[in-house]
Amino acid sequence: MTGLRYVYAVCRPFGTPLQSQLTGVGGDPPRLLPHGDLVAVVSHVPEADFAEEPLRAHLEDLDWLTGVARAHQGVIDALTTVTTPLPLRLGTVFRDDSGVRTMLEGQKESFLGTLDRLEGRVEWGVKVFIEADPAQETPATPSPKPASGRDYLRQRRMRTKSQDDLWQQAETFATRLHETLSGSADDARLHAPQNPTLSGVSGRNVLNAAYLVPRVKSEEFVERVDRTKDGTPGIRVELTGPWAAYSFAGEEAAGQEGT
Amino acid sequence: MTVVERREIALVDLLDRLLAGGVVIKGDITLRIADVDLVRIDLNALISSVNAQVPSPFEESP
Numbered sequence: 001m002t003g004l005r006y007v008y009a010v011c012r013p014f015g016t017p018l019q020s021q022l023t024g025v026g027g028d029p030p031r032l033l034p035h036g037d038l039v040a041v042v043s044h045v046p047e048a049d050f051a052e053e054p055l056r057a058h059l060e061d062l063d064w065l066t067g068v069a070r071a072h073q074g075v076i077d078a079l080t081t082v083t084t085p086l087p088l089r090l091g092t093v094f095r096d097d098s099g100v101r102t103m104l105e106g107q108k109e110s111f112l113g114t115l116d117r118l119e120g121r122v123e124w125g126v127k128v129f130i131e132a133d134p135a136q137e138t139p140a141t142p143s144p145k146p147a148s149g150r151d152y153l154r155q156r157r158m159r160t161k162s163q164d165d166l167w168q169q170a171e172t173f174a175t176r177l178h179e180t181l182s183g184s185a186d187d188a189r190l191h192a193p194q195n196p197t198l199s200g201v202s203g204r205n206v207l208n209a210a211y212l213v214p215r216v217k218s219e220e221f222v223e224r225v226d227r228t229k230d231g232t233p234g235i236r237v238e239l240t241g242p243w244a245a246y247s248f249a250g251e252e253a254a255g256q257e258g259t
Numbered sequence: 260m261t262v263v264e265r266r267e268i269a270l271v272d273l274l275d276r277l278l279a280g281g282v283v284i285k286g287d288i289t290l291r292i293a294d295v296d297l298v299r300i301d302l303n304a305l306i307s308s309v310n311a312q313v314p315s316p317f318e319e320s321p
Contacts, residue, residue, distance in 0.1 A: 010282070069273050089281035103284060114282070125272060191275045201269075208275065240272050246280030 003028075003044040004051065005094040008075045009085035009244075010104065010111050011039050016082040025071045026050075030078075033097055035104040038111055041079060042100060050093050059091065076244045084119050086111060087244050114249065122218060122242035124211050126181060126225055127194070128174045129203030129236040130166060166234060167206075173235050174207035177228055184221055185211035189247040203236055210247035218242060 006025050013034060024030040024043040033040040048054060058064045072090055079085040094100045104111070146152035182188040193205040213221045225239050 007284075065274075066270055069270070069277050072277060073268065073273055087276075087281045089283045090277040092281075092284055107284065111282075123276075125275075191279065194271050194275070210276075210280075240268070243276060246276035249280060249282045 003046050005100050006043045006045045007088050007092045007100060008041045008072055009079055009087045011083045011085045012115055013039050014083040018078055022078050024075045025068050030075045033100055035101045038104050040100050040104055055091060080244050085244050086115050086249055087246050118245045120215050121212050121245055122215055123245045123247055124213055124221060125240035126209050127205055127238045128207035129205055130170045131203050131234045131236050170206050170235055173232055178209055181211050184224060185213050187212040187248055212245055212248045
């Protein structure tokens with residue numbers, strides 16, 4: 001069985017071998033497929049799971065998606081220790097090696113350009129949460145039972161006002177943080193705020209950003225984020241990374257901002 | 260930095276990157292899955308996994 005080719009990333013050729021026990025998507029070890037000045041990192045995957053129709057169906061299955069996402073990330077992570085990979089979107093599949101080579105040949109210029117832009121850089125994720133959901137906080141500070149309709153309306157107005165204040169405060173905080181961090185990063189991207197039901201973390205996500213930072217400046221960047229953490233009560237800052245530059249791999253991220 | 264690295268990566272953070280980031284390439288197989296569809300599939304997969312008692316439409320970004 002030869003299978004299809006799942007492609008994780010495109011890199012410049014690198015000398016260091018990958019960890020031998022590394023397994024990728026579907027348990028297949030990642031292999032290097034060199035072509036000219038580029039190397040594609042691929043796994044052989046079964047057609048029964050990765051042809052268009054089964055793949056589409058599988059992607060709706062969160063357990064399956066989680067497995068593939070973790071395996072994909074595992075390979076990208078391993079690559080990050082030996083080179084600067086250009087990660088591809090999850091689920092990029094080719095029929096055979098020659099399909100992958102044709103793709104490398106066709107996109108050569110754009111890949112090399114993007115790899116130059118990302119060289120020696122990593123991505124840091126920064127999220128800002130409003131710590132306590134005001135709606136949940138209400139029962140903790142019980143207000144006297146409204147004596148009249150007018151009382152009720154006044155209480156409701158006050159609750160709405162404190163909610164607005166917290167939002168306002170969080171928004172100001174997040175905007176300022178984003179400006180500061182953008183200033184010490186080569187590039188920045190905003191992701192959609194995460195739904196608390198899905199992320200399983202407490203609080204409301206008001207900023208979900210990614211910053212492209214030179215490796216050598218990472219420590220400084222992390223310290224900068226850390227310093228903001230104890231600043232404002234009710235607001236929580238979370239840092240993730242270092243990631244491969246997933247959020248900066250696309251063409252729309254090709255440094256065209258502000259040109 | 261090492262502390263962050265050792266912690267298990269949250270799935271949502273991973274999917275933010277794997278399903279919305281990365282280079283989109285027209286593969287032989289995934290040419291139509293690659294872009295917009297995948298983001299929608301992502302949402303469907305997540306929503307269907309959310310506890311049924313919580314009716315949770317995925318929030319649109321503001």
